[in-house]
Amino acid sequence: MKKALLLSASSYKDTGYLNHSKGWIKDFLGQNWEEEILFIPFAGVRRTHDEYEKKVQECLNNTNIKSIHKYKDMKEAVKNAKTIAVGGGNTFMLLHDLYKYDLVDAIREAVENGAKYFGWSAGANIAGSTMMTTNDMPIIMPKSFDSFNLFPHQINPHFISGKISGHNGESREERLEEFLIVNQQSTIYALPEGTALLINGNEVELIGHSDALKFEYKKDIATVKLGEKFKI
Template identity: 60%
Template sequence: MLNILLLSSSSYKETGYLTHAKNLIENFLEECDVKQDPILFIPYAGVRRTNEEYEKKVKESLNKENIISIHHSNNPQEAISKAKVILVGGGNTFMLLYKLYKYDLLNCLTQRIKEGACYIGWSAGSNIAGKSIKTTNDMPIIMPKSFDALNLFPHQINPHFISGKIQGHNGESREERLEEFLIANPKETIYAIPEGSALRIKDDKIKILGHNSVLKFEYPMKSTTLNLDQEYLY
């Protein structure tokens, strides 16, 4: 059984860090019947803050003292194997995946979530739940062993999705970048999650939560709108 919540980002408009996500996370934990269980936090995507700083920020923002960062554990694999709830924060996707490979945690993380542990991620933490990180928006500041990710959700994820050209930006739009990926990988599918929105995945179904619809891109470049509060087979 899969129980997964993938948020586009840690913030939405001017609401503050994780403020928009609190109710989504609370409802998700209630559905999973693990509201009071310890939450194992993986801070490896953080680059400009220490593990301690990241843990403290997430605890304070979500008002949950039961969040415990994996960096406190002498045996991270064991910590994952015993976790009922796993929370993976955003930052740099390449750094996150690099460290998961470095500490040999990717496979045990996948296995534990498939066994029933609830998974919550945002930004980079959402991106790694998909098939690979090839549709991340992040700069490749470090080279992971592979671009292959958790593959819990067997498609590509593009968080922080913004449609159209940004004023004053002369590079490619997000749609153009995703089209490039599909030309190179025509059998793949991309789920583009705008800010303030999330995918709620339960087994082989997804539900769109939050503030904005999600776009599903396929080759040749075409999009399907997935509406809020609607459930879809993926």
């Protein structure tokens, strides 16, 4: 049964890196917390893979986290993993490298076969049907925008409603509306920082510190209440 924890962001307000979600992650993993966690660092453009691995180990206080770049056979590492963690950063870079190493199908199959998955920011975005509702700049072109589809809808992490004072560009709501005009069959779940989707089979629960929003073409924006459960 598919199990995933999709975190909007690595941080919430001024709580520090992954601190707000450490308890959620430990509860989600259960006994897997004590075993090796396969970490995907590819989104971290401004830090090396070794630096990213060390940062996550230290912030989660868990030395069982091991980056996939240390394995000679990455696909075999995915196949054998009990837990897969995907860090945030640039979503285009992340998906580019996942396709480069032919890991997209491998990770999807691993999770469908029982591996637990958790990711934050870009790592949550690519758990959706495509990466097309990321907030990132396209610094590199991945083979495809199609992603893991563990959650069969679009995810917009780091969601902020409205416009910043003095900013004349589109609001996030307007950008998501543009996406839906072109992709009318899609549904978008917009996750404010401090929230996460907890997936258990075909049931999803919104956890965290605030409500989320659901966007559909030519429909009023719906609120997903904190603690609400729905089917996928």
